Amino acid sequence: MERSNYILYKIGFAVITLLAVLLFNFVLFRILPGDPIKLIIHSPRMTREAQERIRASFGLDKPVWFDVQRLERGDVLGAFDTQFTAYLLNLLRGDLGISFATRGGVADLLKQRVWRTVILVFLGDVIAIMAGMAIGLIGAWRRGTRLDAGILLLALFTWALPTFFMGIILVLLLGRGRLPIGGMVTPGLRPADGLTYWIDVGKHLVMPTIAMAIVYTGEYILIMRSGVMEVLAEDYILTAKAKGLSTLRILRDHALKNAMLPMVTMIALTFGYTVGGAIQVETVFSWPGLGRLMYESIQKRDYPVLQGTFLLLAASVIIANLLADILYSVLDPRVKVE
């Protein structure tokens, strides 16, 4: 199949996946035990009529999926006037509901926090990818030596280490050092200018980034090491060696380039784990991003925020995977649909 077909297929898959996540999110929220309105209304003195009015204002007086009675009356369009349709329309308008805890819009809350997570994940992942690729390459080249065994052991160790525990160790080890270990800005800081403020934020970012980078470096070492090992066994490596190329050139121009291709897919696939890691690291270091938001909304049972954050995280991972698939098809035009 041609490349354009491949890309169309991948876009189609991403759209279906997104729709399935939307559906899942909708269903999960409906099977919550108890009446959602009761979670908002705390006053027992509120009259039934007032309760019903609040219910109607949230659209909860409508049927969930499909209005069979209105369809029987011949009102086809009206049959879709349901909770599910309202949910989809609200999403299209960027309305993710209202937080139980702050009574503010969930979308605004997410908008405020999303960049803090993006920058943490980006920095941590980029450092981990570069370090993991370099170390993995050396490990594969020196396969079977003490150096390789050491690298493998190190990678397996960080793989066995829970991300949040890495954060806790860093706090205990370096907590009394000069770098801050919690929050995003020094409390009470009245920045004289923007620069002082951003330097302070940058300092707070160092520790969470290190924690993320260490844990995910191990993962990329393992992926890169096995990828390069496979490439090095290919015949074109033997050809390159027979031509008299130096080891450095073979590794750089022949092995690295070919091993990087599958890395694109692997980086996208591990992106979901990286997001999971961000939740843990943000929790340990009180970095006020989406992950910390998820932790806080679990503590407060703030379901709308929890659902909204999940939706945003899932959508970004799905889109990141789609972009990786498209990038892959540009880098390697041989790909086609299975």
Add this chain to the structure above:
Amino acid sequence: MGVIGALMLLLVVSVAVFAPWVAPYDPYERVQVTPEQILTPPDPQHLLGRDDAGKDVLSQLIYGSRVSLTVGFTASFMAMVIGTTVGLVAGYFGGRIGNVLMRVVDFLMVIPELPLMLVIIAVMGRGLLNIILVIGLLGWTYTARLVRSQVLSVKERQFVLRARSVGASSVRIMTRHIFPQVLPLVIAQAVLDISVAILAESTLAFLGLGDPTLVSWGNMLNFAFERGMSRRAWWFLLPPGFAIVWVSLSLVLIGNTLDEIVNPRLRTHHLFDPRRMIAPTLAVRPAQEREATEPT
């Protein structure tokens, strides 16, 4: 490395089995403590100190191994059964059924696992059974892919054709002829999955979604983080964390070794240092030695 891993695992399993005899105190028992006894550092009576409720940390650590191992083994077993079945069916029948199954796998793989687990457990409740079910039901995708790709090559072999020609049914061919061929790979993967499940359980518990009625390493870390962090209660923070590392490292070492045995990928390559080559067959040796003695 595999033997070291097995010994490490054996130690934890025996501690978990004999917990009531090994542990100096019963962590489920109520204790009367004075405020001074809260979060006290290690002393001869309490080798790992006391926690935020004045309980012995070492005893909790010993009992906590039971929860981790239970979750790890049951969830990974579930994942193994589902993944193998899906992989066998998808690989053997291929076509439309296979396509649909593999799209389900792709779908589950692309959704971030931890946020999904958090949302489900937060809504469904944090009982041990729910935790095991969520980890098991979400963790089978990699096994399914692995099994499918193996089945695709195994089913082309002669013995499958032979079995079919003597009238064996599809189910029989899958269970009796193909399944034994993929079993070693599945087991190596299942061992790795146990560590994944243990890590997932402790992460959920750390984030406040562990079974509140049980003493588990993740719950301990949650309490230690919430209440012991400001006092730098390392005796409460570090032991459960390193216990998790110990178990999952042991499983990773076993799994990795099994994987290298049953999955004889390329043991060597073209840039391999010939001096480090383990003695190959006699026919190749002269050439090897010549290369080795040459200055490089």
